[in-house]
Amino acid sequence: MKVHKGIRTGGRSARVQKAVHEAVHALLSTHDRDSLTVPMVAQMSGVTPSTIYRRWGDLPSLLADVALDRMRPDEDPVDTGSLDSDLKQFAEAYLDETGSELGTAMLRDVVASGDNGTTMRCADIARCRLAVIVERAKERGQPAPTVDQLVDGIIAPMTYRILFDRQPPTTDALFAMVDRCLLRHTTGISEAGQG
Amino acid sequence: MKVHKGIRTGGRSARVQKAVHEAVHALLSTHDRDSLTVPMVAQMSGVTPSTIYRRWGDLPSLLADVALDRMRPDEDPVDTGSLDSDLKQFAEAYLDETGSELGTAMLRDVVASGDNGTTMRCADIARCRLAVIVERAKERGQPAPTVDQLVDGIIAPMTYRILFDRQPPTTDALFAMVDRCLLRHTTGISEAGQG
DNA sequence: CGCTTAACGCAAATAATTTGTGTTAAGGTC
């Protein structure tokens, strides 16, 4: 005896979401990111502005939602045979995605949205991919850092430099981060607790 | 024979800036952060909205500017006698500043402003303090990591967790980060290049 | 099939932002 409590996901709602997402993507390939407006997206998608405001709140939230949606379909990171190269491959790919002008604007939107769900979705994308890589390493019998350690050691510094220093790390710096993460495990340095 | 190119810092401009900054601070202690508006600040400070828009661009930029200004007057981090405790003391203080609800909102504003100067000012605050600590260690003859390494190892992970995981690290996790940064230097692990 | 209501469209009302024009005064020159 379930009470009426459903959030509607099918039919019209799905159509609206699809139309809006596609409109954003289309506009983004034509116009500059910060020349976009909610009314603009509304017109392009054939939806009323008020619908967008009620559903997404504001422009950064909408753009963040769209961006994260378009990021998920990517399949698992490629298996290059070793933990070290898996991580370097992934780190470089992630840098390409987030270090570009558009990717950086997207990161800003995610943060600016102020929505817990959105920011955590963003963090989870990286964590999921890292989890796959770590799992692979364990299956090979290789010692591997935890996902949290990799986030702290690679994702966080990369993201910080992009958002605050406004200059993505070089590939060399990135690889050095990976090396440092792995060195701890090959030299037997004990790890302190994670919070 | 200098061409007319001066940005005006004195007199009226300074008065306006002071009035606006104080208005923001006053409103922030009364109202919720995201109930603030530019016209609201304008009225409180006795300045026209258009002045604020022309000078700061938008609300996040203004709030970020105010927040960073109120962060600088803090004197140098306390000298606790050792690099390890200096860093832990600083890390904890920095966490207090940025991990609170208001501090987090400020970080978001800094990022959302999208202004290079603002984000780098924010990063420089941490870097300057860290530089003081590192310098002290060297004067004592202690081996110390570079400022960049400390940013990557402490500030970046802390900031990432605050902004994306929406949950500041615990003090224990923070101290563990410090320990990891320092371990590298006491165990003689070579460092790869910074980008 | 029929009920309930989430999600939407529409349009009016409100609020924010931009822009044009005139004024004030900072910073430099002689």
Next chain:
DNA sequence: GACCTTAACACAAATTATTTGCGTTAAGCG
């Protein structure tokens, strides 16, 4: 210290964005 030049500001009108009230559509469910 009188005299420019123009950055920074005030004011108000115009534009644009956002919110809100209310009627309509159709998703989810029995």
